[in-house]
Amino acid sequence: MKGLLRLIAITMLLLGLAQAVWAEDKTIEGAASAAEKTTEEMPQADVNHGKKIFDSICTHCHRTDYETSPVGAPGLRDVLQRHTAEWINTWVTSPEVFSKKDKDAKALVESNPYGLIMPTIPEMQIEQNRKDVIEYLKTLK
Ligand code: HEC
Missing domain, CATH: 1.20.5 (Single alpha-helices involved in coiled-coils or other helix-helix interfaces)
Structure with missing residues (x-):
């Protein structure tokens, strides 16, 4: 027991x-x-991921200094002094749509010597990717 x-x-x-x-x-x-x-x-912006996106997509047309590229895309150095992060966010989502509504965007397209307009990029339809790439653009100064 x-x-x-x-x-x-x-x-x-x-x-x-x-x-x-x-x-x-x-x-x-x-x-x-x-x-x-x-x-x-x-979501936090990931600058390293932004650089990866930039290097694989944006560098087809853009340079990271002040020089306009051979296709007439502006050099993106100091781009955040020319536009706000919000403006860039809307621009990269769809330059074609935005340039019909915004006068700065329209003027930018019209200033392209080759009549080229930045295309709408599938990767830029994802908010996190835009955040990351803009975070990287901030470092170009
Ligand atoms: C096929 C070429 C091409 C690609 C790829 C491209 N762009 Fe552009 N981008 C342009 C052109 C050309 C302009 C100038 C405006 C116009 O003619 O559409 C421009 C303008 C811009 C501007 C405004 C610059 C200023 O000085 O006012 C920003 C910001 C920008 N692009 C960001 C990006 C980012 C970020 C990527 C990558 C995700 C990218 N672009 C990919 C061609 C391109």
Whole structure:
């Protein structure tokens, strides 16, 4: 009888311990998913990803100094002194649409010596990509 009571006591003790561990796990999980949510709601701009995008797409036409490229695309150095980040964000989303609505965008297209208009780029339809590339443009000074 004494042996049985001891066995029951030990089992209860172990169960209690297991539950405590499980509860702690849940707390950690909860905290981790809350942290994920915060980053999801406020995406941070990733300058390195922005540079990758720039090097693989934008450099087909743009240079990173002040020089106009052979296709007539403006050099993008100091571009954030010429336009706000918001303007650039709308421009890169769709230059074709924006240049019909915004007088600066229209003037920019009209100043192109070859009549080339910057195309609408599929990668620039993703907000995070635009944020990243604009973050990189800020470094061109
Ligand atoms: C096919 C060529 C081409 C590509 C690729 C291209 N652009 Fe352009 N971009 C132009 C041209 C040309 C202009 C000048 C306006 C016009 O004629 O459309 C311009 C203008 C701009 C301007 C305004 C510059 C100023 O000085 O006012 C910004 C900012 C810009 N582009 C950003 C980008 C970014 C960022 C990318 C890459 C995601 C990119 N462009 C890819 C051709 C291109």
